[in-house]
Amino acid sequence: MKALRGLLRKESYHILRDRRTLTVIVVLPVLQVILFGFAIRTDVNDVRLAVVDPTPDYATIALRNRFDATGTFRTVAVLHRVDELSASFQTGAAQLAVVFEPRFAERLAHDGVARVQVITDATEPNTASARQSYAFAVIQDYERSVRAASNDVRIVPDGRLRFNPTRESSNLFVPGLMAMVLTIISALMTALSLTREKETGTMESLLVSPLRPVEIIVGKVAPYLLIGLLSVALILVEARFVFNVPMRGSIVLLVGEALLFILVSLSIGILVSARTSSQRVAMLIALVGTMLPNQLLSGFVFPVESLPRALQILSNVVPARWFVLIARGIMLKGVGLAYLWRETLILAGMALLLLALSARSFKVRLS
Amino acid sequence: MSIVRGLRRVLALARAEVLHVVRDRAMTVQIVVMPIVQLLVLANAATFQIRDVPTYVVDYDRTTVSRGLIDAFTAGGLFHIVGTAPSAALANDALLRGRATMVLTIPNDFESSIVRTRVGRVQLELNAEKGSSVGIVQSYAGQILAAYSARLSIEVRPTTQLARAAPTQATPVRGAARIEIRAQGWYNATLNYKHYMVPGILVALMTMIGTLLTAQNIAREKEVGTLEQLNVTPITRGQFIAAKLLPFLALALINLTLGLIVARLVFAVPMRGSIMLLYGAAAVYLVVALGIGLWVSTIVETQQQAMFVTFFILMVYLLMSGLFTPVDSMPEWVRALSQLNPVRHFVTIARAILMKGAGPSEIARPMLILAAYGVAVLTLAVRQHTKRSA
Secondary structure (H helix, E strand, C coil): CHHHHHHHHHHHHHHHHCHHHHHHHHHHHHHHHHHHHHHCCCCCCCEEEEEECCCCCHHHHHHHHHHHHHCCEEEEEEECCHHHHHHHHHCCCCCEEEEECCCHHHHHHHCCEEEEEEEEECCCHHHHHHHHHHHHHHHHHHHHHHHHHCCCCEEEEEEEEECCCCCCHHHHHHHHHHHHHHHHHHHHHHHHHHHHHHHHCHHHHHHHCCCCHHHHHHHHHHHHHHHHHHHHHHHHHHHHHCCCCCCCCCHHHHHHHHHHHHHHHHHHHHHHHHHCCCHHHHHHHHHHHHHHHHHHHCCCCCCHHHCCHHHHHHHHHCHHHHHHHHHHHHHHHCCCHHHHHHHHHHHHHHHHHHHHHHHHHHHHCCC | CHHHHHHHHHHHHHHHHHHHHHHCHHHHHHHHHHHHHHHHHHCCCCCCCCCCEEEEEEECCCCHHHHHHHHHHHHCCCEEEEEECCCHHHHHHHHHHCCCCEEEEECCCHHHHHHHHCEEEEEEEEEHHHCCHHHHHHHHHHHHHHHHHHHHHHHCCCCCCHHHHHHHCCCHHHHCCEEEEEEEEECCCCCCHHHHHHHHHHHHHHHHHHHHHHHHHHHHHHHHCHHHHHHCCCCCHHHHHHHHHHHHHHHHHHHHHHHHHHHHHCCCCCCCCCHHHHHHHHHHHHHHHHHHHHHHHHHCCCHHHHHHHHHHHHHHHHHCCCCCCCHHHCCHHHHHHHHHCHHHHHHHHHHHHHHHCCCCCCCHHHHHHHHHHHHHHHHHHHHHCCCCCC
16 A cells, blocks of 8 residues: 555656646647637538529519528529539539529419529538538428418428527537547556556566556556546536536536546556557557547547448447537536436446456566 | 768668568558558548437327328438327437437327318427537428428318319319429539548548657657767758658558558549649648657657647647538638648648549649648758757
């Protein structure tokens, strides 16, 4: 026990004395959350709209006004022929075009059918389809209002967006960012701190000391656990005061879950370092192996439901996926353990499994 | 004479670097295999495509009309019913648990209200936690409702008009005003997001590996103490940086080649422009990316610091490059800031060459920015690197 305390003290000195690293570890995540909180958005707003209206009449003008009134669309050009469109698409001046057929209102009144074409710049398919669906909604809305005058059946949907009514991007991404930042601090820093002892040869002296392997691990990771918790606190303060992200659930529970997630990440770090001998391989695995999967398979930006089936299954082993669910659940939905016990159990299971694995592979190195 | 000697020095040191990488098996595997695996897997991941909307139905009405509406939702294949119960509490629970993405509530006067007033109301509750896909789901649901009400218009005729309608109209369907919408996507007609993502992910992987390897390189020499030895050799600062840069540039180009082969053979990514132009642009871009790595390497003391700083720089670069989330959605000041991001420019170039078949004149602007960036970063790295140990 006394030996462990000694090691803990040594590790704390290591971290505290290296002012530069310490500043970097504490300040950078805070800056990043601010930057990304503002920058990572998938809102589709300010869509540059081109209108092709060969014969303007009351119906096309009414529909055009509806587009302008949404606030999502901004009409940048009103053209008369479709072939004029190509240029505005190529320069990026327009992102979406609405093409009315000639004599639109007349056809609508007499034939009962009028045609309109929605053309999108689909280079980027994800936002293209979102823009397209917004345009569809505007046109359908208009269609319904035209029908209101007629004797047709109408079903009026009362749409409600739960948990994030304004669809504010930062409400979604700030809880997710917490997972990113915690992974870096916990997994990467631990992996490096252990391999470094190996590389510089000081691991030998640790191993011949009366410390048990478990104690060495505890001593090495405990300081990073504290730094991780400090980051959580800072990010939560930011979320509240900079981004006004709601905190509908229990903050104590969230901190507890964060602790669990940090434990999982730390054990990954230990495992990586136990299996590698140089800092550079540890770094490669930790960085290339965690950065993209964490960003893409955690539901942080792209919903897990949108993944192909096989990747959805694969995403189950990404710890960040569960933590993102938990963090959003607590912050946005205000749910407690009654709803999150499954995710919590999975994280706890991962932590136990990884800790056991890393303790074992660590022992192997002793012999 | 001195040029030849300088070149020899650079080559000798570069050769040492190559040997370092090649001899370390674990490392070679990481560098070559990991990017390919990630490209294969992750190119499938970056999509907002809606595959399936778990829906909870609260049907208070339980009539033929309400059941018809539910059938209309399931018939499309997109919405699948995860539960039906006339209980708002249970539905709310499903929403909270994340079991349902949408709750459709049909009030108990649904049918009678349609028959009496021709207007029915339903409630759609959506889990907005899912971000931007919610808007798309909402508009799908709107389309289904519109189609179903059009059908009802024929089936449920108001009693007063029943006599009139049948004989006068040959095609009763056309009785109502209808707007037919046709959609068209240009440049990527099938909306295949993989064609868009693969070049992006390839750039991301190339950048990560290149920057990381160069960043830890000099830091490692410092840590192990071999930098001292290099400092006492006659090599100049410029030669030193060049020797550190070239091997990794070659390595990254090999990565690019492998990635392009995968992109072509596995994902059938179109390559409409000149591949040579792409390589030329890649070489300029890599000087920037690796130069940043080297610069980081000269200012830090340990590999741990190098790693941490690189990780954060890369995260900022990647997330703000328009790779995953569109630059157009970002606020004005972030968009201005992203002009400083080399990844953004190269991603634009790569996509323009591959997808749109852009030539040298179309990509001139981002190329010039990258070139200027490269000169600046290299100057910085060379100046920062001192041969004196502090």
